Amino acid sequence: EIVLTQSPGTLSLSPGERATLSCRASQSVSSSYLAWYQQKPGQAPRLLIYGASSRATGIPDRFSGSGSGTDFTLTISRLEPEDFAVYYCQQYGSSHGGFTFGPGTKVDIK
Amino acid sequence: QVQLQESGPGLVKPSQTLSLTCTVSGGSISSGSYYWSWIRQPAGKGLEWIGRIYTSGSTNYNPSLKSRVTISVDTSKNQFSLKLSSVTAADTAVYYCARGAALYDYWGQGTLVTVSS
Numbered sequence: 129e130i131v132l133t134q135s136p137g138t139l140s141l142s143p144g145e146r147a148t149l150s151c152r153a154s155q156s157v158s159s160s161y162l163a164w165y166q167q168k169p170g171q172a173p174r175l176l177i178y179g180a181s182s183r184a185t186g187i188p189d190r191f192s193g194s195g196s197g198t199d200f201t202l203t204i205s206r207l208e209p210e211d212f213a214v215y216y217c218q219q220y221g222s223s224h225g226g227f228t229f230g231p232g233t234k235v236d237i238k
Numbered sequence: 239q240v241q242l243q244e245s246g247p248g249l250v251k252p253s254q255t256l257s258l259t260c261t262v263s264g265g266s267i268s269s270g271s272y273y274w275s276w277i278r279q280p281a282g283k284g285l286e287w288i289g290r291i292y293t294s295g296s297t298n299y300n301p302s303l304k305s306r307v308t309i310s311v312d313t314s315k316n317q318f319s320l321k322l323s324s325v326t327a328a329d330t331a332v333y334y335c336a337r338g339a340a341l342y343d344y345w346g347q348g349t350l351v352t353v354s355s
Binding site for chain 2: 129161163165171172173174175178184185216218220226227228229230231232
């Protein structure tokens with residue numbers, strides 16, 4: 129099973145600031161099958177990034193993903209009020225052990 | 239616009255079977271090459287993939303839950319279902335249905351299932 133670790137657990141920032149979220153895998157994620165989701169309270173997650181760096185349909189270009197192997201990053205270039213939420217990374221390259229999610233990073237307002 | 243809606247009991251007794259149904263609207267469940275999945279989230283915690291089904295009936299399950307999970311599909315009703323047997327308090331969670339094999343672009347709103355006597 130691939131275990132994902134996300135850091136930091138909580139990121140306190142102001143609107144307009146840049147957010148950098150990290151996701152580290154316990155073993156290499158094949159073919160960069162790494163996704164990022166955003167979840168707001170009381171809502172289902174929303175797909176933001178897939179293939180480590182491709183934006184899903186309708187996702188603003190202030191969201192970008194990068195990385196490969198075991199280290200991945202989600203960057204929000206300038207935080208908008210609606211971006212304060214919890215962000216999860218997910219590996220989907222190996223179903224052995226399940227398509228695992230990270231524990232999440234909460235981005236809250238400073 | 240595809241929409242998914244979970245339904246089922248919100249309270250299940252320990253050792254019993256949790257049963258949920260996901261109704262798909264805005265498109266046929268059997269059109270396109272889609273898998274349909276179940277994911278759950280305990281309160282205040284992260285997401286756990288439960289399993290998936292293809293419209294042919296082919297399934298894959300999370301190894302940690304495999305012995306207790308059954309996912310089925312009813313294309314005539316545009317629905318797919320989850321059964322989780324021998325539940326305990328650890329199975330208390332919001333259960334989501336979603337479209338996708340491993341990447342999920344459409345989700346239901348989620349339904350809270352509490353396991354308690």
